Amino acid sequence: MQTVESSGRWVRLTRLAAILAVTALCACSTIPRHPRQLRFEPLKFDRPKPVRTVLKNGMVVFTLENHELPLVSAHFKIRTGGLLEPADKAGLADLTGTVLRTGGTTTRKAEEIDQRLEFLAASIESSIARQEGAVNVQCLSKDLDEILELLNDMLRHPLFAEDKLDLAKRQLMESIRRENDDPDTIVAREFDKLLYASSPAWGRRPELETVGRISRDDLLAFHARYFHPNNIIAGFAGDFDTKTLIATLERLFGDWPKGDLDFPPIPPLADRTEPSVNLVHKDQPQAYIQFGHLGIRRHNPDYYAVTVMNRILGSGIFTCRLGREIRSNRGLAYSVGAVLTDDTDRGRFMAWCQTKSESTTEAISVMQEIIRRMATDPITDDEMERSKAALRDSFVFRFETPQQIVTEQVRLAYYGYPEDFLDTYIDKINAVSKEAVLRAAKQYLHPDQMILVVVGNRTDLKKPLEKFGTVNEIALKTYD
């Protein structure tokens, strides 16, 4: 500084400028006292968009090339699901999904397919869940044509061999026998049964008797009804040439004719949930707790307000109200949370935690109070800002890999999201106001309609739980 002052004005200025420049550089290269003082260059991101093609037979195909690694992966969704199976044959969809892959085709033995796929380090795996059928394919790009031929055969000409069905049935039955070994499975299952009492298909699970009734003919009929090219949406990501791939798909699947689509109706769910307090006895030192009620339909315009509300209430581990109080302040649980979801018919509101028996009522009471206040207490600027920033800035992670991008695209198409869903997502999140969140909480959270399920020790819990209402004890089935 002294040298600067001793110099002439012009020089001084230059020196000053030089010093300022140095200071500015230091500002970048020193460490600020608090990370909130850090400033970041804006990010530019053009989300790669998969190409959409419709094959002549109606199959929708999304493709996204990426040549970094010699790999291809594909994700198929078939419009079917356990929702559509008859109640007395619960498990039919699940078994169809399994044996589609394991049961061979009319021209290829199952063992032959296994051998070839595994030698090529490729995989084709199929499954049918409650609301969707799915096939996932992985292979080295050099083998893509051969794998697609196998896949084509499997989707169109499955044999559902008797011995493989028998194997799948035994396996499914064994997993039913074992459900009650895991308190997590019990609490989820019993909650679903009660929640979906008005339309049981949504909460139904296979039982030994229903699985016992299922025959190969049932699988053939279930497959024949839903497996049509115009009932399939596919996505490919990885190392291929889109034009060549589409030509291959047209050649392979081209002679698979469109089919008539005919879905049995599912009874709608009731508008209101009947509240109840339920205890499942299990001799253990910790209570597994879950409570909630029905949620919102898919494509509800309040989806964005609900998404922000979820973040504030229970979907941010530590940075949400429930996590902060139950876990961080009180040390009552390792896992705690709540979420309001949408679904094809009705989603659900669900809150959960696991805590030592003696703190069960404390945990439930505090959680219920926090949920009640979601609709009454003002939301702070801080909560709004954090939640929106979190949703906005982590959005890019939905598109980290080509596989993710394509799988997400297939999901959105399958569940009928508007084409601009992803393009408008951030703007719509940004537009959510505090009032909208409060309104959503008032409208969709119903503290008076809670179904409460607790798995834990009767001796420790029965009496304390009466605080929340008449306790209904659910007996567990026993198996040999």
Add this chain to the structure above:
Amino acid sequence: MKIKGWIVVLLWIAAESLARCAGAFRLEDRVVEYTLDNGMKFLLVRREGAPVFSANITFRVGGVDEVPGITGLAHLFEHMAFKGTRTLGVTNWRRERPYLQRIDEVAEELTRELAKGERADPKRVAELRQKVKDLENEARRFVVKDELDDLYVRNGASGLNASTGKDSTNYYVSLPSNRLPLWAWIESDRLLHPVLREFYSERDVVCEEHRLGIETQPMGWLYQDFIATAFLAHPARYQTIGWMSDIQAVTRRQAEEFRDKYYVPANATVALVGDLDLETCKKIAARYFGRLPKRPLPPPIVTQEPEQRGERRVVVEWEAKPWLIIGWHKPSPLHPDEAVFDVIDAVLSRGRTSRFYQTIVRDRKLATSVSCFTVPTNRYPNLFGVEATPIHPHPTREVEQAIYEVMETLITNPPDGEELQKVRNNLRADFLRGLQSNRGLANRLAYYQAVLGDWRIMQTHLDKIDAVTAEDVRRVAKQYFTPTNRTVGEIVPISPSEKKEKKGKDDANR
């Protein structure tokens, strides 16, 4: 023109052969190593794509570094690392400090009282417990709740978490690329100026985690007993979560001592993978993490597991269906036989063409699944394990026998030709698939470097797999899979009434 054309063709051929040959991806060409003067090692990979990166800091400290009395501390410390620093999570740490000291004193008194066992005064215990709670609540007036998480979340973090195993503790997060300085700020600050506030309520959280993973889960409980039976001397024998009584007694000061010993820069590996400029990464690494003073590496573990001289069995009675787990002692992963064990693992249990699946699952229908694994450590000699879920009404002993019969075929009919080639193809494809996500690659680079001492093993191990012969498999199976060298664990079902009876008897004895 002509020359240009040739170049294009050559490039095309090069690209083509790369695409055709799955093993051609050389990780060596992608990973840049950078080590600070204090010994902290950085592994950097730039890849194009979404403007994001994944960071993983792995410390070579885990459950094996614990002794009885502090089991579970490596994991509890990992929880505490999220509680903040002198700057994060607090309004005024100087004013907070006396409170933390006071809490320590009361908590240590509580530990001493509990240690009296039968002679402990229940009234005093209750008082002290309440006192710890009250004091922590008082100290909360200085706490900015979970500010570290909050900062990350506000900046778009994805997959923010940490994990602790027997060998290492890993802190990971993915962020938008422009947030690299934020990551460096937070991570270096929690190494430079950590404050383990809210220790005792977090200790309660870990107790709930113990109940969740072990006390309410038959397989969790059996696994705990199984490992403790297979290992008598080596600290590999304790569960990473620790013994409940240790968790309930460990103090904040013990956690600080543990940290000072193991959280030294030379004991850490950092992997950064994503859309990053590597020169900037180096500068930021030096600027932020270069501030950490150089410190000596933690002491080595000298205890070695003595040779096993006979089969060991452990039974857990539970109101649950039967389950089976078997393990044979084997050398550490740096031993030349490791590749042979990997081949055996795949031959026995990988996919529907594996020997276990074909014989036990598909043909004999004795189990829903039989799988292989390696536990519990990769820093020291470990176990080759097999677990099976029997199908009703087959007892575990029948499944166990079938497992031995299949394993005998490794000697009588060792894998050759196509069966070996299949394994090689799959392990190479696994390697490639593991490169697909930033997070997966970062995690593996850091793990291999920190635990096995060299990230290159990820790739060089594949060449060792290629060299495994039928004779190797026969020799290894003969040498290790002996009854003398094995430990067997079973869940034996009991009915609720049996359980009550047993409890009654125990009470009467007391």
